[in-house]
Amino acid sequence: MTNTALITGASRGLGLALARSLAGAGWNLVLTARGAEDLEKVAAELGATAIPGDVAEAAHRERLAAAVPTLDLLVNNASGLGATPLPKIAGYPLEAFRVLLETNVIAPLSLIQATIPAVRAARGAIVNITSDAATGAYEGWGGYGATKAALEQLSNVLAAEEPDVAVWWADPGEMNTRMLADAVGAEEAAGAADPEDVARALHELIDRRPASGRVSLQ
Structure with missing residues (x-):
């Protein structure tokens, strides 16, 4: 039987690289991202189902759930950076933080x-993409890191409550992505890891299916 995965933020970066890796292994993929044109191109390349939209919108999450009556793997990869240039906590715009919480915490929890x-029925797995900003005190990264810390604790409790489901909160490390370039500049981002290398490590994790927990992919 073919495994089915739902990947958010799948039009570029780690989401795209993982989609390509899983497609190469014969997975059935349902992909979502905000950029419809880019997502449709990826879906056509991989023979996947594209459902463009914003995971922060409840109606879109309902469409995604309806598209996967059977589901072996949910990957909550879509994420927002928040206010830029990265502000210090003392001056972080509260409305921007509310929006970031909606994207980085509420949306993945709601999709879970x-x-x-469906994941329970398949005895499947959930991957929540996190960050070392969830645990480290990096200047300017407080807003983003706080949302990822919340996602990590939600994952931790979910793993305890769902013993038949594998739950991994996976830290990909710094990757050469548009998000990192927006945060630190394109020149510095260019020195970070290739998302394809990180995706290979994540695919290996999914295949190995270790116990639920926090995982570093670099």
């Missing part, structure tokens, strides 16, 4: 809640 019956 919507799909967990």
Whole structure:
């Protein structure tokens, strides 16, 4: 039987690289991202189902859940950076932080809640992409890091509550992505890891299916 995965933020970066890796192994893929044109190109390349939209919108999450009545793998990869240039906590715009919480915490939790019956039935897995900013005190990264810390604790408790589901909160490390370039500049981002290398490590993790927990991919 073919495995099915739902990947958010799948039009570029780690999401795209993982989609390509899983497609090469014969997975059935349902992909989402905000950029419809780029997502449709990826879906055509991989023979996947594209459902463009913003995971922060409840109606879009409902469409995604309806598209995966059976689900072996949910990858909550879509993420926002927040206010830029990266502000210090003392001056972080509160409305921008609310939006970031909606994208980085509420959206993945809501998608987990919507799909967990299908994941349970498949004895499947959930991957929540996190960051070392969730645990380290990096100047300017407080808003983003706080959302990832919340996602990590949600993952930790979910793993305890769902013993038949593998739950990994995976730290990909710094990658050469548009998000990192927006945060630190393109020149510095160019020296970071290739998302394809990180995707290979994540695919190996999915195949090995270790116990639930926090995982570093670099």
